[in-house]
Amino acid sequence: MYLKNIIGQDKIKNTIDEMCKKMYVSHCQLFIDRNGYGGLGLALYFCIQLIYGKNKLEELFANGYDIKKILQNPDLKFIYPIYSNKNKLSQDFIKEWLLFVEKNIYGSYGDWLKEIGDENKEGIIGVNEVENLQNQINLKSFYGGNKVILIWGLEKMNLSASNKILKLLEEPPKKTFFIMITEDSLKLLPTIYSRCESIHLKPIQDSCIKDYLVKNNIDNNNALGSIREINKRLNNDYFYEFESLIVELLRVSFSSNQKKENTLQLYDWINKVSLFGNEKIKDFFYFSIEFLRSAFFANFNLEKISSFKSYTNFRIKNLSPYINKNNLKKFVYLFETSQNYIEQNANKKMLLTEIALKTKKLLLLSKN
Numbered sequence: 001m002y003l004k005n006i007i008g009q010d011k012i013k014n015t016i017d018e019m020c021k022k023m024y025v026s027h028c029q030l031f032i033d034r035n036g037y038g039g040l041g042l043a044l045y046f047c048i049q050l051i052y053g054k055n056k057l058e059e060l061f062a063n064g065y066d067i068k069k070i071l072q073n074p075d076l077k078f079i080y081p082i083y084s085n086k087n088k089l090s091q092d093f094i095k096e097w098l099l100f101v102e103k104n105i106y107g108s109y110g111d112w113l114k115e116i117g118d119e120n121k122e123g124i125i126g127v128n129e130v131e132n133l134q135n136q137i138n139l140k141s142f143y144g145g146n147k148v149i150l151i152w153g154l155e156k157m158n159l160s161a162s163n164k165i166l167k168l169l170e171e172p173p174k175k176t177f178f179i180m181i182t183e184d185s186l187k188l189l190p191t192i193y194s195r196c197e198s199i200h201l202k203p204i205q206d207s208c209i210k211d212y213l214v215k216n217n218i219d220n221n222n223a224l225g226s227i228r229e230i231n232k233r234l235n236n237d238y239f240y241e242f243e244s245l246i247v248e249l250l251r252v253s254f255s256s257n258q259k260k261e262n263t264l265q266l267y268d269w270i271n272k273v274s275l276f277g278n279e280k281i282k283d284f285f286y287f288s289i290e291f292l293r294s295a296f297f298a299n300f301n302l303e304k305i306s307s308f309k310s311y312t313n314f315r316i317k318n319l320s321p322y323i324n325k326n327n328l329k330k331f332v333y334l335f336e337t338s339q340n341y342i343e344q345n346a347n348k349k350m351l352l353t354e355i356a357l358k359t360k361k362l363l364l365l366s367k368n
Contacts, residue, residue: 005105006041007227008208012199016042020049027172030154030196031181036228037201039181040152041105044071046179047148051076068098074142077133077149081109081123081156082116089132090125106227109153109183110279122278122345125153127160134164138173147173151180155187162189169195187343232283240311242287245273247314253359254322266356274348281342285335292331295323327365334358 006013019025029046033039044067048057051073060070078097079090090097093116100107100115113123133149141147157165166189169178185193203226212227232238249269256262276284298320310316323331334355341351 006038006045007212008204009038009042009201012042012201013045016046016049017054020046020054025050025177026197027176028169028178028196029180030185030193030198031201032185032198033181033201034183036106036108036226037204038106038227039201040101043150043152043179043181044101044105047076047150050146050148050177066102068102071098071101075145075147077136079125079129079133079149080112080152081125083113084122084124084126086126086128089129106231108228108279108283109156110283113277113279123153123156125151125157125161127158127164130161130164130168134168137168137176141175145175147176149176149178151178154180154182155184162192166192166195239287242284243291243310243312243314245269245284246288246291247312249356249359250319250363253356253363257360257364270349270352270356273352278342281348282339285339289332289335292323292328295319296328299324322363327362330362330365334362
């Protein structure tokens with residue numbers, strides 16, 4: 001059954017079963033999933049339970065129905081980030097969406113955007129999506145039961161869309177449920193958040209992660225309780241590029257502190273990274289934070305608790321003397337705030353220039 005594809009999170013699975021059995025379900029349910037802990041899979045499971053009921057659902061799976069066929073129900077609507085285009089809606093990418101959720105329920109926004117075109121573009125949920133939903137939501141249920149709207153990436157809604165969806169959440173039609181997923185509840189309108197019953201997903205239990213690794217013949221991997229992180233680490237090309245770039249930044253910054261004329265080399269680095277899309281840059285910043293933390297742990301011979309694995313044969317011990325208590329927190333703050341600026345569509349080259357120049361200064365702090 002589809003539920004077996006969702007690793008761990010047994011308490012939440014049981015809660016969903018109990019809520020649907022007794023129909024003690026809020027009309028607006030919000031899953032808060034910060035790092036691929038299974039929010040999308042659980043939300044989909046919630047949706048199909050509300051549409052079919054558990055007994056009918058088990059019967060469909062027993063008769064050989066796959067998840068793509070089960071999700072193709074006129075009473076189940078999907079909204080998710082797509083490229084900014086007034087003439088396009090989520091429903092225009094339904095084939096790609098069904099294939100995506102079948103194969104990659106732990107995928108990120110970047111993974112999804114790559115499926116529908118160019119990952120270097122930014123995905124949003126525009127006001128036209130909500131206006132289209134407004135035109136459909138008051139229609140009667142096709143099968144006479146519940147109607148369900150799944151919104152993945154709620155924080156990707158622009159302000160106009162957020163204000164319009166709020167009105168629907170305040171006065172939803174009878175037997176209509178909104179099942180929504182966000183990676184960052186702080187980016188939602190407070191009035192939207194207050195309308196929802198929230199479920200915060202925790203990292204997947206270690207025992208479940210180990211079972212998953214064994215079943216898939218994957219070497220032991222500290223993935224911070226996230227199947228998404230495991231899948232990313234298996235993509236060597238993806239992390240090879242990121243590791244090469246952070247090592248290049250550190251090396252050029254270090255050399256420019258020795259010879260000022262080497263500072264110009266930083267602009268080559270800035271130009272390369274600025275070609276990335278917003279989601280890929282955010283992934284690179286996240287990787288950089290973990291990379292620097294791994295170097296810090298190496299100072300205390302704590303590599304075992306670090307998730308670092310080199311894809312370029314880089315020796316993290318060589319970096320560790322330059323990442324210490326004097327600059328680690330400032331490095332983390334630099335990359336975390338830069339992630340927020342990228343989400344606000346900051347100018348990439350200006351932001352990367354600031355990162356490069358501050359990296360030069362922070363490396364000097366390691367001497368103090």
